[in-house]
Amino acid sequence: MRPIAYLRATDAANAVEAVSTDPTSDFLAGGTTEVDLLRQEVLNPRRLVDINDLPLTGIEGTPEGGLRIGALARMSDVAAAPVVRERFPMLAQVLESGASAQLRNMASMGGNLLQRVRCSYFRDAESPCNKREPGTGCSAIKGFSRGHAVLGTSEHCIATHPSDVAVALVALDARVRTLGPKGERTYAVDDFFLVPGDSPHREHPMEHGELITGIEVPATPVARRSLYLKVRDRASYEFALVSVAAALSVADGTIADVRMALGGVATKPWRARRAEDFLVGAATDPDGFRMAARVEMADARPTPLNAFKVELAQRAIVRALRTLSDGPGAGPAPRPGTGSPS
């Protein structure tokens, strides 16, 4: 790791000012990505601005039935919060499926959204990589690409977005709140993650020095019956090969509402809108589930090494939908808006 300077920020405005006025400064939150990539010299800021003292750790339910989560709330604390577990079981499940207990105690929610890709060519600090060094080319496309994306790819980058919780947040239409040199902004989470296109180094729309301050999850009654299905090479402490965040409400055998997003298969947390559109109003029928899965994956562009993900994703989608429609919680959709704010 190269020598580095350090500043501990005392409030959000100071932190934003310190980073936005210095192209060589980066924020430091939980450090689980940042310190790792500093040590490998993938990231080389001159200075870290430590934001861990900022009062951005709240986890609260809104009166409408949603959530407000501070950017510095730790993954473990969000997963354990009763209001999260009650209103958004998928969110607690998705958080506890990521990383390890130690990393979840460290990693912040804002940092989770900004974690960098696991592509070995990005992380080796040597190979050509359009994300690390724009214009140098993509080593993964003709390289070892078993873990890489099949949706949202471009000829410039096929790295998979690694976050689990972002997949659930995309399914839940969450919003990302930020503070930047030009003031506060709110992004729809689906707009917050960019596909690589011809600029893989741009992963989000924020400018340098713009700080995530919080995540808002709107009231989503359908989320009370929801799950996160994660398929991976080992049972725990591993990134997804394919994952599905899904929520379903069924009335009289017909799908009244559905939310679905995919992880492990795309260059951004992938909202499965085509499958959703296919499913709403349809019967809860395995053939329909299979057709919805096929429709969603129709544009997949696999490499020879990750072609298995196309079939695996379809099976995972069907499994998630069958689990939700057959599960013990099946029946009338939960009453909307129940549960007291806390």
Next chain:
Amino acid sequence: MSATGPALTRRDTTAVERGPDPVRITLSVNGTEHSLDVEPRVSLLDALREHLDLTGAKKGCDQGTCGACTVWVDGRRVLACLTLALTCEGHEVTTIEGLAPEAEPHPLQRAFVEHDAFQCGYCTPGQIMSAVALIEEGHAGDDAEIKEWMSGNICRCAAYPNIRAAIRAVRDQT
């Protein structure tokens, strides 16, 4: 949440940039305050091992994948290799050396011996710091839960069944 007020209200701050040369910091480790001079890039793990001679926490992977460096910061299990020492100022660090301040070993240390929960022993301090926290968190309900919540601690000797036996024994004592 904060940061809902006017953007970029300018305020005086006492925050000052430090480094990249060594800076004097104070770390509270196992209940004792230590002053040491470290560069900002120094990890908590290196500060403990190289500056304070607390070599219990081990450097396995140095990239957050093995768990051998597990310590507690403010009572929470974390990875010392991905924690910068400077960020621990004002927080309480606990290492395996501080787990049982008296001469007697901690019940889980005793259980590791009784259940033969290690072979080479390299991962053991991290396993024990993780496992004591696991029991306190209430995540040691059954073997499946223990496996899931101990998955951040790798044991290349594969002493896992005996590690779980030691954890069960201490869980059932309490």
